[in-house]
Amino acid sequence: MLRIALTMLLGDKAKYLGIVTAIALSSVIMIQQPAMLADMLAQTTGAITDIGLPDIWVMDPSVRSAEENRALRDTQLHRVRGVRGVDWAVPFFRGGQKVRLEDGETTQAQLKGLDDATLIGGPPGMVQGRLEDLRIPDAVVVDEAGAKGRLAVRLPQGGTRPLGVGDVLELNERRAVVVGVARSTPSFMSQPVLFTTYTRAKTYAVSERKLLSFVLAKARLGEAPEAVARRIERETGLKAYSSEEFKEVSLEHILKHTNMLMNLGFVVLIGFAVGAAVTGQVFYNFTLDNLRHFGVLKAMGASDAALTGMILVQALLAGFVGFGLGAGASVLQVAAAAGGMGPQPKITWHILAGSGAAVLLIVCLAALVSIRKVRRLEPGAVFKP
Structure with a gap:
């Protein structure tokens, strides 16, 4: 059954490429934006991190982050x-x-x-x-x-x-x-x-x-x-912090008093929503085009569980390939920009894990719509003129 599922998916190259492209583009957005945020936050505490020998920073009581300067x-x-x-x-x-x-x-x-x-x-x-x-x-x-x-x-x-x-x-x-x-x-x-x-x-x-x-x-x-x-x-x-405390205070100040997190988070949310909508639509159309095949398999005795497994395999394969392409493109872009001027996105395993989980949710939602259609399918419907 799994072999049939893969043959159906890879046989329709146009829709397969459409699903993979939508997931890849969505993955790029969901990786790049958090990576940019990670770079900005690292710059906020970079002065503290670079100076490793002292473990206490003393400053004017009105200073709220490492980027502020109130002289003594x-x-x-x-x-x-x-x-x-x-x-x-x-x-x-x-x-x-x-x-x-x-x-x-x-x-x-x-x-x-x-x-x-x-x-x-x-x-x-x-x-x-x-x-x-x-x-x-x-x-x-x-x-x-x-x-x-x-x-x-x-x-x-x-x-x-x-x-x-x-x-x-x-x-x-x-x-x-x-x-x-x-x-x-x-x-x-x-x-x-x-x-x-x-x-x-x-x-x-x-x-x-x-x-x-x-x-x-x-x-x-x-x-x-x-x-x-x-x-x-x-x-x-005066105000005094340990190095770790000063990092935490600086990050908290930046996140609370700037729109950085909100703006980047909104872009990530849009990337997720667009990826889910496009992937769901293309994958649903793919299922409709192959509905007669699912009907034939159901008429031959295939259970709903087996058909559900076929759809999940198709969705997971497309998601895996799309996420791999998106992550690969993001890493290549970061490598190409390394050492140059301007922002240097930092792709960590946390970002990859989070974006991978988001892609998994996207493909599962797309598969769920198709699964409901197939489970409601009457086996004899495909033989009607």
């Missing part, structure tokens, strides 16, 4: 260092800065100032140069995405090349020499990221009165970061 006075650093359970604490600056390129073009970038002595707060990896070279006068390190994108150098003969070691930028009318290119998580606004020392960052941002964006601290051995963070809050009046 430098004296707050010493107050944090004096709290029991804090092993060490270093300053960290982050702020927007206009960058002028060698050809006179300007762009907005994110400037990060690292502790002068330890360079804690720097990028997780280097593509060119060394992070220690930031101690050279006027030195900055540029993130890889920014070096290839908005900060790329325009060539006289046309075209561009990535910004590299030795190139010169201008920040707030001050010279900045690129000494390295770093690998880091892109910022939420997809701006280039520049790294320099904390002291030098203050000279680039002289127009600001308060310049201490965050205090990065480490709990002493045997002390829970969460407990030390609560102690910092009680003794300084």
